[in-house]
Amino acid sequence: MMEANATAALSPAKRLTPRLAAWAALAVVACGLPFAVTGYHTFQLTMVLVYSIALLGLNMLTGYNGQISLGHGAFYALGAYTAAILMNSLNVPYWATLPASAAVCLVAGFLFGLPALRLEGLYLALATFALGVTMPPLLKYKHFDAITGGSQGIVIIKPDAPFGLPLTGDQWLYFFTLAIAVVLFVLARNLLRGRVGRALVAIRDHPIAAEAMGVNSSIYKSLTFGVSAMYTGIAGALGAIAVQFVAPDSFDIFLSISFLVGSVIGGISSIAGAVFGGVFIVFVPNIASQISKAAPWAIYGVFLIGFMYLMPGGVVAFLRVATAWARRCFRKAG
Amino acid sequence: MNIFWEQVGSGLVTGGIYASVALALVMIYQATHQVNFAQGEMAMFSTYLAWSMIHAGLPYWVAFALTVLISFIGGIVIERVIIRPVENAPVLSVVVVFIGLLVIFNSLAGWIYTYTLKSFPSPFPSQPLFGFRYVSPHGIGAIGVTLVVLVLLYAFFRFTPLGLAMRAAAQNPASARLVGIRVGWMLALGWGLAAAIGSVAGMMVAPIVYLDPNMMSGVLLYAFAAALLGGIDSPGGAVLGGFIVGVLENLVGAYVIGNDLKLSLALVLIVGVLIVKPAGLFGRALVTRV
Numbered sequence: 001m002m003e004a005n006a007t008a009a010l011s012p013a014k015r016l017t018p019r020l021a022a023w024a025a026l027a028v029v030a031c032g033l034p035f036a037v038t039g040y041h042t043f044q045l046t047m048v049l050v051y052s053i054a055l056l057g058l059n060m061l062t063g064y065n066g067q068i069s070l071g072h073g074a075f076y077a078l079g080a081y082t083a084a085i086l087m088n089s090l091n092v093p094y095w096a097t098l099p100a101s102a103a104v105c106l107v108a109g110f111l112f113g114l115p116a117l118r119l120e121g122l123y124l125a126l127a128t129f130a131l132g133v134t135m136p137p138l139l140k141y142k143h144f145d146a147i148t149g150g151s152q153g154i155v156i157i158k159p160d161a162p163f164g165l166p167l168t169g170d171q172w173l174y175f176f177t178l179a180i181a182v183v184l185f186v187l188a189r190n191l192l193r194g195r196v197g198r199a200l201v202a203i204r205d206h207p208i209a210a211e212a213m214g215v216n217s218s219i220y221k222s223l224t225f226g227v228s229a230m231y232t233g234i235a236g237a238l239g240a241i242a243v244q245f246v247a248p249d250s251f252d253i254f255l256s257i258s259f260l261v262g263s264v265i266g267g268i269s270s271i272a273g274a275v276f277g278g279v280f281i282v283f284v285p286n287i288a289s290q291i292s293k294a295a296p297w298a299i300y301g302v303f304l305i306g307f308m309y310l311m312p313g314g315v316v317a318f319l320r321v322a323t324a325w326a327r328r329c330f331r332k333a334g
Numbered sequence: 335m336n337i338f339w340e341q342v343g344s345g346l347v348t349g350g351i352y353a354s355v356a357l358a359l360v361m362i363y364q365a366t367h368q369v370n371f372a373q374g375e376m377a378m379f380s381t382y383l384a385w386s387m388i389h390a391g392l393p394y395w396v397a398f399a400l401t402v403l404i405s406f407i408g409g410i411v412i413e414r415v416i417i418r419p420v421e422n423a424p425v426l427s428v429v430v431v432f433i434g435l436l437v438i439f440n441s442l443a444g445w446i447y448t449y450t451l452k453s454f455p456s457p458f459p460s461q462p463l464f465g466f467r468y469v470s471p472h473g474i475g476a477i478g479v480t481l482v483v484l485v486l487l488y489a490f491f492r493f494t495p496l497g498l499a500m501r502a503a504a505q506n507p508a509s510a511r512l513v514g515i516r517v518g519w520m521l522a523l524g525w526g527l528a529a530a531i532g533s534v535a536g537m538m539v540a541p542i543v544y545l546d547p548n549m550m551s552g553v554l555l556y557a558f559a560a561a562l563l564g565g566i567d568s569p570g571g572a573v574l575g576g577f578i579v580g581v582l583e584n585l586v587g588a589y590v591i592g593n594d595l596k597l598s599l600a601l602v603l604i605v606g607v608l609i610v611k612p613a614g615l616f617g618r619a620l621v622t623r624v
Contacts, residue, residue, distance in 0.1 A: 062426070115609050122369055126562050127605045133555065134598035257433060264430045297441035304434030305416065312423035 109229020349580020365524025
């Protein structure tokens with residue numbers, strides 16, 4: 001009995017060391033990268049982080065809670081515009097816009113989540129699609145011109161590194177985004193690994209059984225919508241600061257669709273999948289246009305279909321299968 | 335009042351277009367329980383094929399028939415080659431494959447035929463028909479074609495053994511397979527039919543909106559809304575939904591809010607209807623046993 005306890009206590013520690021080493025290596029790479037690449041690439045890496053946060057929000061909603069959203073670009077736009085308007089009209093410092101964007105999107109998402117409770121599957125997809133389509137014309141609407149800048153949009157000034165840190169603007173913004181992304185990912189992990197996460201998955205897999213177990217599905221579903229929108233809204237605010245510009249046409253329905261694409265390709269019911277999705281959204285269109293200048297989107301489409309053939313469950317599911325396979329081979333050999 | 339009726343008339347014309355694309359969506363949904371996001375772009379590509387043939391000197395109706403035939407075969411080939419390998423993948427992965435198809439068709443059309451607008455001939459006479467002043471002759475023709483397609487489809491599904499087999503394959507694949515129906519081929523046929531209907535819709539819409547690679551993006555959205563409004567499992571509902579959406583869009587644009595926001599408001603209204611009646615106007619509410 002004692003021995004069993006001792007090994008049980010030992011083995012997680014044994015397993016933990018390589019895992020800790022992996023995390024440390026990841027941290028070193030994440031912190032070192034902006035010093036190894038050019039300013040433009042640093043900007044791209046910042047955008048990867050921004051999209052990862054947005055996709056994490058979508059993963060919570062669609063992957064864990066089973067509510068499809070084709071309109072998360074609208075919440076991204078809402079977060080971006082909140083930040084831009086605060087900075088432009090009220091001279092709020094850039095870091096202080098994030099809580100404001102988060103709050104606005106949390107409320108907006110929660111309110112949208114209430115009617116969405118009645119809709120499922122395709123019908124929910126249509127409702128969220130409508131939301132995504134409605135956003136750009138609403139932002140362009142001429143009676144809001146005074147605050148939204150109409151179709152011209154709003155230009156934001158890029159923040160410099162504070163406290164006299166020896167960093168360029170791009171590098172500072174990267175580290176700023178990285179810090180926020182780490183906090184948000186840890187929070188999401190704690191939320192989804194615990195009681196709340198189990199309730200969300202239960203609602204997705206069997207709503208009636210979940211209710212029978214005492215899960216209040218309406219509250220959970222609408223709150224998930226709110227929290228998911230909040231993540232995406234924070235990403236929108238960070239994206240606006242990084243791009244230094246917001247305009248209605250950058251938040252069209254295609255943005256929402258590429259969120260869904262990135263989410264599915266990364267692995268929709270996972271936290272790490274969001275990062276792979278972010279990498280896909282930022283880099284694959286570039287690669288596609290390098291392969292063919294004439295029809296880049298055809299190449300992009302081929303990539304999409306190819307990815308789904310090779311890894312129908314997303315990158316994370318593929319990695320899981322691949323590591324299990326490698327481990328088996330390793331054991332057989334050893 | 336005249337202006338009102340003109341708005342209703344042009345709403346009916348665009349509604350007819352939405353109705354035919356919605357019909358194609360419902361077809362694929364009935365056969366496979368998937369919503370094909372690439373439907374509009376497939377129709378657009380078919381229309382370009384028709385344009386090439388007419389441009390090469392073929393008479394309109396020959397080109398029309400050839401396009402429908404090629405689209406039918408093309409739909410089957412796409413199902414066999416591209417959709418079949420992901421048959422057992424998660425639903426959202428299949429959606430991503432559809433989005434992939436969408437961008438491929440769009441990009442290919444832009445690459446082959448360029449993005450400049452092309453005019454597309456109408457097969458109908460240009461004088462007003464039957465003394466209708468509010469609807470253009472092409473509009474009446476397009477509505478007529480939509481209704482004919484609907485009747486043909488209804489007859490096909492209701493009265494032919496093949497239609498029965500297709501319905502069986504969609505409703506209960508396992509039992510259908512047990513009585514000797516080749517379920518896989520029924521799905522492929524469903525795709526072929528949907529592509530053919532889509533090509534008809536494309537050729538009907540092209541004279542109105544002109545031919546360009548992005549011509550169907552708005553249409554698909556409205557068609558999707560129409561299909562859901564009518565009930566995704568009801569072809570008749572899809573057609574009626576198409577007309578409702580078309581008229582609503584025009585009236586809302588003309589009288590309520592102006593052209594900028596008409597798309598948004600129409601969609602909001604549709605979502606409102608769905609919140610009251612989640613299965614659509616003519617859809618069956620799904621009852622499941624637990």
